Amino acid sequence: MEPAKIIEHSGGVIGVSWLLIALPLLGAAVLLLGGRKTDRFGHLLGVATAVASFVVGVLVFLQLLGFDPAERRRTVPLYDFIPGLTKMGLLVDPLSISFVLLITGVGSLIHIYSIGYMAHDPNRRRFFAYLNLFVAAMLLLVLADNYIGLYVGWEGVGLASYLLIGFWQHKPSAATAAKKAFIVNRVGDFGLAIAIFTIFTAFNTVSFAGVMESGAHPSQGTLTAIGLLLLLGACGKSAQLPLQSWLLDAMEGPTPVSALIHAATMVTAGVYLVTRSGAMFFPEGSTAAIAVTIVGVATLLAGAIIGTAKDDIKKALAGSTMSQIGYMMLAAGVGPAGYAFAIAHLITHGFFKADMFLGAGSVMHAMNDEVDMRKYGGLRKVMPITFATFLIGYLAIIGFPLLSGYFTKDGIIESAMEHNATLGWLAVLGAGITGFYMSRLVFMTFFGQKRWEADAHPHESPAVMTWPLIILSVGSIFLGGFLILGNRFMTFLAPAVGRPEHLPSFHPFSVAGLVTLALVAAGAALAWFKYGAAEVPVTAPRGSFLTTFARRDLYGDALNEALFMRPGQWLTRLAVFFDNRGIDGLVNGIAAGIGGTSGRLRRVQTGFVRSYALSIFVGAAILVGAWFVVGNL
Amino acid sequence: MHYWLSTLIGVPVVGAIGVAAVKNDQRAKQATLGISLLVLALAVAMAVQFSPNGDKFQFTETYNWVPSFGVHFGLGVDGIALVLILLSVVLVPIVVLASWHEAEKGKRSARTYFALLLVLEAMMIGVFAATDVFLFYVFFEAMLIPMYFMIGSYGGAQRSYAAVKFLLYSLFGGLLMLVAVIALYTIAGKGSFMFSDLVGSIQDVGTQKWLFLGFFIAFAIKAPLWPFHTWLPDAAAQAPAGAAVLLVGVLDKVGTYGMLRFCLELFPDASHYFTPLVLVLSVVGIVYGAIVAIGQTDMKRLIAYTSISHFGFITLGVFAITVNAASGATLYMVNHGFSTGALFLIAGFLIHRRGSQYISDYGGVQKVAPLLAGTFLVAGLSGLALPGLNSFVSEFMVLIGSYETQPVYAIIATSGVVLAAIYILWMYQRTMNGPTADSVREMKDLNGREKWVLAPLIAVIIALGFFPKPLLDVINPAVKDSISQVQHVQEASKASVAQEGQ
Amino acid sequence: MTTHYLVLSALLFVIGGVGVLVRRNAIVVFMCVELMLNACNLAFVTFARQNGNLDGQIIAFFVMIVAAAEVVIGLAIIVTIFRTRRSASVDDVNLLKY
């Protein structure tokens, strides 16, 4: 089934859906411009706008449900953004509203959580301003009805991510990580921008509706090029290979940021982009779609391998995020059969990963901001709520039967398997590794001996932090089943992204599913023997070559440094030298040459009046001679 | 008959004489601010009456100046000139306010500086409003005089070198243009220097090429286009911040404005012929300027090099010969004036506080002066064309427009977007982030005057980022008109190529 | 006959010119200039007769007046220079150079 037509809409809650974006934007503006005066109530305002936006989102969702499925794609024109290029409008359809609910819902919970987490930070107001800014930009990203609007949101979330990673900018590592994130993202944006140029040139419009309904039939090459360029953009934002390197560094930001931006929402924007453009530029079996699946599989394995070696709890989770987004990309590349699973996994992942990040934040909060898991251990007793919610998130992610992740990940594996057996088995392998590294994380943190630092006095976090955890863990339990069973989500999403001819049915005991479960169990058991039952050394052992390989992020940074940074620095120095000595040297050389010549020439002015007289006389003679010559010609 | 434009030119001139005559520096400053605000109000009042779809040139005034050579004092604005005049008159009061204490260390008195500023304002309005090629040339050259003194008398340690380099470079280009102007007059044989009389008067392609080069080199130096750029970092780094804003923000735009107005309209065939060359220079400038900017250690030089990169975008837009690109380029001229102006001013505030232009002398300023750092970041992000800020719209239009006709150049130019992120954010990181350096520990945040300087700039930067329509509505018709000639030539040459192919 | 006068005039002129170039005493240089002027006068007078037109004589007359004025000023300058530099050599007055 093809995606439904996009129709213009006015009136109702959907008509004012711009409020979704405007509310958090207003919050950000007030908090940033208001200065210290808003310090007192800043966090409350931040939460209020996020929650208000969520409420609007729910109302919009409800109105949308009221329409016939074929009329659920509504565009709300706003204003003429760039005359001659594009108008600005919002596209409210099942896909975008799913994101809106995830962003505002999980976003609101994280806002609430941050009240407690950032309570002692002197710049809490600014933090909430940035969070609000992020929510606004992310909503613009998913709601825009054209690629340029999407691009605005795309870079807007990049900015928010930059600001929030570098929130503790007095730490050089945080500042560097923020800059790195922005610049790597810009590389992806480069691809996205050129994709948009190509789209405009090929279709003479950049709106989704316009592209879909355009009569233009660009060549297959153009379409593939657009697809690959969009994929480059998606790789940047979603930390997929080869632009993955920024995500692990991005963990320098405060943990709520990691939860919201670098786990639940922003990093999934790439999946959104691929899904949104899927029907047009990633048709099933096309080169671009195959590239998407390859990138997805490669990243899901890479992320998982990185996750196995990290001792930093946030970095281990970040590796896991990479890996899970790899799953989503894989599904998105599979075509209409995978879109629903990709988005469903994205949503459930948003819940359980946010849950675990916030749980990790809760642990860090309790352990004086210690992130090294080797200095945790045995925390389940002192932090029961955190432990319980974390455990739910853990079970969800490894695909424990009947929890959210079980349904969505299994769906992805099944659809990948149907698409291409190799990809499917690699995805299964990834699931097994997930079982290992997530178990490792849980065992090192909550089980085993206490390996705390002397001054650590862990305690359970306040209610403002635990309640969001509880809500998120509830979502982590039930959401997956709710979405997947009976193809509920696939049907809902169909008007926006299309649907395969044959709806998949859920097989709880398929071969792949059973193998997956077995591998996950094996991974968990291995982790128990190495980290649960055995003593965990406080300092990391040197480890094998493979461990180092994983610890060093698969040498991604080293590769970037060797390939881009060092030649770049060299090139920069060369260019500066060339500019100063070459171009400017030439300019100054000409000036010096003229100066030197005139310095020599002026010696002709001896000051002896007789010399001057002689030259006058000779000149007169020459003139007279010339006159004769000319006169006699 | 309107007198809008001559009033706009006359008021600052009269004001400058008055300011120079006032004996009290404080009074002089206040008077300058008042006059520049008056000019701003007049310009806005005029702009409101401009009808985008009316005549090409509006508010025209024509007086005979040198009748024997057909030189007129001809004034008039189209959409392109109008937005650039608006840019100038908005920037001047801001610069006046920003330079409040800047001129006190100079070789000459502060009131001279402010009088020069007003003279410069008159020249800037005049150069954009001139509809007579000779008058344009006169303003084009006369602008150098106040700027020369502003750099040479109030600048940094190397001011003499910078001022002379700036003057000689510009003069060299200007003289080439003078030759071309006179040749144009003679060859056209219309007995008039009026732009409207000269358009389309040169049909011979060979002649067009030579005249085009005469004009283009002058504009390329002014703009400045790679490889004629080396005067800009020196001049901008040595000039006082206010003068640097006007230099990079407005004066250099005369170059790109001239390309759009004179090169394209007067010499369409030659423009078509030279397009590949100009595009190569532009793209080289974009990448080269950005790379060299990354390697700078001096804040003001860095900003100057970013401008070289940005001027590459503008010329790329002008010579891509599509409406989107050329409109984007025009809008870019305005936006670049605001964003780079803000960058220069904030850098100036920083330098004023710390007394050093070197990036390495700073660090962690964000901690002690968050507002200063915040505005710096906004201005910087505008410089790297972050969506939602003004430069994005123009840069995107330029790129998308040039991609339509010149995809390869556009793709290379787009890589400048990545480099821009590196040079801006790296500079921001080195100055504002990290542990607070001892030397800046006592640094004060923005004071009231400085807030008033930056608030309008930041407001404009954000407003134009989301709502560029008012400007684009004015620019688009004018740009369409300007590039139509070259488009005809392009189509003709395509047609002939197609015929040969058959 | 006219040719003879003109050749004489030319000779005197050239001799005067060479004198200006080779002599260093400012007063002698001046005299040589006067000689050149006189040579020109001779040519004027000759041409006046040749062409039957008094204009040549008039010009010669004016030349004399101008020469007189020139001598007055020139010698005053020489005296002034001599007063400060104790020298009448034109080569000694060479500070205005390079």
Place this chain on the structure above:
Amino acid sequence: MGETITFWVLAVVSVTAALGLVFSRKAVYSALMLGTVMLSLAVLYAVQDAPFLAAVQIIVYTGAVMMLFLFVLMLVGVDSSDSLVETIRGQRFWAIVAGLAFAVLLGLGVGNAVLSAPKGLEAVTAKGNVPSLAELIFTRYVFAFEVTSALLITAALGAMVLAHRERTAPKPTQKDLSRARFVEYAEHGTNPAPLPGPGTYARHNAIDMPALLPDGSVSSLSVNRVLARREAAEGTLAPEIAAALEAEARAAEERAAARREELVHHASGVNGSGPNGAASNGAAPTASAAPDEESPATGPETGEEAK
């Protein structure tokens, strides 16, 4: 025929005189040579029907201008003369080459011209030479004539301005002069009293006779130095006077040397080495043009050697 003879005679005279003007080393001779040329030309004017110009030539040029030349020559040093050493490389060679080239060119020009017989001035000077000239001057050339008057006035004013020396200090009164004399006395022991008259204890009552001090020695102060030098040059000066003068002059020279260090050294002032040292010494202090001229003290000896 008469004109031809006159021309040839005067042509030879004037060219010879002109060459003499250029080549004579003494300025006075040059002036006289110039006078000769001018007089010759005056005659040639007269021969060519220009009696008025001939008169003016004699009156204005030979009379006024030449006198002015001679006057300034006297003022500047009548007997200072150029050395034959050329200091500017190639100047003389190129001057002569250019002169010859110019002469050849002019000759070619004149030779190439095809001239008819002179028209003569009879037609235009029917009323006589002077009235005809006057008519032209006061009609067609009246503007030029008036402008010339402005030129003359300007020249006169210019000469005055140039010759005028601005007084930079108030004029010394007698009191100042007297005080200065005593300051000099206190510092250098110079005699504050008026110079002794010649011949107070003289054997001859003559102005060239030095005064004798009470101890019978010669008072060098009393000697007119110019006269003494002349006599020394002639060898008629009494030896004791010569010795006293020499001692006194050496002291004076030492004082002057200190002052002279401040003066600019002129590389071209080599004319002191000529054999006319005595003559130039005689004109001292007015004519001691170059600082590296022989010192006055050694003057008499060199003068004698020259003799």
